[in-house]
Amino acid sequence: MSRENLKNIEKQISVYKHGKVPKELRIAQIVLTARTMFAQNGYTNSSMDELAKRVRVSKPVIYELVGSKDNLFKMILTEAGQELQDRIQNAVDEASTLESKLKAGGLAFFNFVKEHRQLWLALFVNDQGLFSKDIALIRKEQSDLVSNLIVSSNAFENSSLTYISGIAHALNGAYEALAIWWFDHPEIEPETLANWITELLLPTDLPLNR
Amino acid sequence: MSRENLKNIEKQISVYKHGKVPKELRIAQIVLTARTMFAQNGYTNSSMDELAKRVRVSKPVIYELVGSKDNLFKMILTEAGQELQDRIQNAVDEASTLESKLKAGGLAFFNFVKEHRQLWLALFVNDQGLFSKDIALIRKEQSDLVSNLIVSSNAFENSSLTYISGIAHALNGAYEALAIWWFDHPEIEPETLANWITELLLPTDLPLNR
DNA sequence: TATAGTAACCTACTTATAGTAGTTTACTAC
DNA sequence: GTAGTAAACTACTATAAGTAGGTTACTATA
Structure with a gap:
């Protein structure tokens, strides 16, 4: 998840003086910023206007690059789901007996949750609040x-x-x-x-x- | 849950020719109509405008009587949660051994879900869709x-x-x-x-x- | 070095929906 | 029959998703 972190991305972005940033870089920035925003506020309480503000770009840029709020959330959800899945699978594969596989898989899951508490809650459990x-x-x-x-x-x-x-x-x-x-x-x-x-x-x- | 059903309520309402219906009756009608709507469409995909249309009343009437969309949902959620809880508790109380209590409690739960599939999903699991x-x-x-x-x-x-x-x-x-x-x-x-x-x-x- | 083409971006809008301010209507008691 | 009030209404605001259409800055080629 997030092979590049936001600081890195924004450092690269700062090179482009007049604000015309290549697509790929901008997308990475948007997705990472959105991930933080969703983790902090949940889906419903996050707005695309706020996201645009955080990224310091106008709203149509966001829509051009990620399609919709739904789609953006799904991208983040899918990526996180994939990482979680991979981590559990690897843990299970590396253990031998049924019991040790169960323990290892469970541990991988709980470690993932520990590392990403707010995000995990926002993505997999519910639209927080309400x-x-x-x-x-x-x-x-x-x-x-x-x-x-x-x-x-x-x-x-x-x-x-x-x-x-x-x-x-x-x-x-x-x-x-x-x-x-x-x-x-x-x-x-x-x-x-x-x-x-x-x-x-x-x-x-x-x-x-x- | 729903000691009176919607048909009954609306029959009582039809007596009031010029549409001025006592508060309590109107509230019951609104809550029951909303319950159906939430079960059909989930929270997000239900609108207060549509609810007003279904009840054949203007929106401020709804807000006057139930406060807000959130609050309306919570009323329905709480009532259903209470019924579910009661049914499980009764089932458990009537059984004797641990095993039979577990079976009876589980059965009460699954029967509740069976009777109210769409509603249960909409209330307790997630905001369907998306x-x-x-x-x-x-x-x-x-x-x-x-x-x-x-x-x-x-x-x-x-x-x-x-x-x-x-x-x-x-x-x-x-x-x-x-x-x-x-x-x-x-x-x-x-x-x-x-x-x-x-x-x-x-x-x-x-x-x-x- | 001018300019055509285009990638990146913007302002200003539409639409949908939660929620409200202020007014009107019909029933009730005297 | 009229005063008071419960129930209802029309018409609005505010917020947020999403879009139409135009502008700016970089890039390649003459």
Whole structure:
């Protein structure tokens, strides 16, 4: 991601005294500036007027070079997605056993998020602001429900509350992702889905709807 | 959710010949109409002008009664979130063992999604359109990676590809949710998070970072 | 060194949509 | 039948995406 950083690009640009900068360089500057802007403000709260101001260029230049706000966001999204994917794939490839592959892949993912917190949030999670807090609240309530379930069952009796809270959120994320996946597999019964996740958490040797 | 349906409300409204409808009734009509509109078009692609048209009222009436587009969406989001929460809680309460509680809770969730597919998507997942396809593509690539991992490890050797695909998506959802949760627990190391999910999937009896 | 061609850029607009100021209409109580 | 008010309206502002059409500065060739 961003093989060249913004400082470099702008140094190169400063050479062109009267402001006529070659296309490629200008595009790189726009994309990198936009990436920062989206990370700071999210998609909706970023405006093309502001971007033009930051790049010190008029709006039609932006549109000429990157097409539209949507397209600009998609470029950034796709590039970041590719880097994330590559990093996970490499990590997995370099490990040998299933367990070490899972650990390595997970670690690669969390390291990516750590390095690009704001950007990751803006690109992959939601259009920050507006409703993220409200949705977070609903998620928290559901996770609390799961946490209570786990605690009262003594299934993880030697575990810390932090761990349980994290696992509860992870579990809710799993349900949600499975529900999204379900849109493309509508023939599956709700009972089956519920069984899948239960079985994943509490493995039994009983034959299951797999 | 929607103790009264829209048909009922509009029947009551039709009594008021010259269009002066009591506040409460009008609010109910607006909220229910908006819920349908948001479910159909998502937040961004819904406009207050269109809502006013559907309700056959001028825009200031809408603003007088529900404040703003944001607020309207939040009302609907909160109500739906509350119903979802209640249904899961009831299902969990009525079951006895941990396993049956997990199944019942999961089933309640998936039934809710089934009954309100479009609305659930619009409220809880994303502002449809724009980037949902691009994000879905990235998620799919990552899930494929996980699927391949599972298949090649023979960890689930008697499982169908559909099941494996679903589980892979669920697992990715778990990672993502844990990363979001991480924003509120930044002191935790990436390694710890990666271990948590690995351990969840492949339980060992070794002591762990819990 | 003049000038034709073009890449890069600009000013000033249109369109869409959230939100509002100020006014009018119909029902209600006396 | 008239005063008061709840409900509604017309017509506006502001912001932001996107565009039409024209201008400027570099480049190649005579």
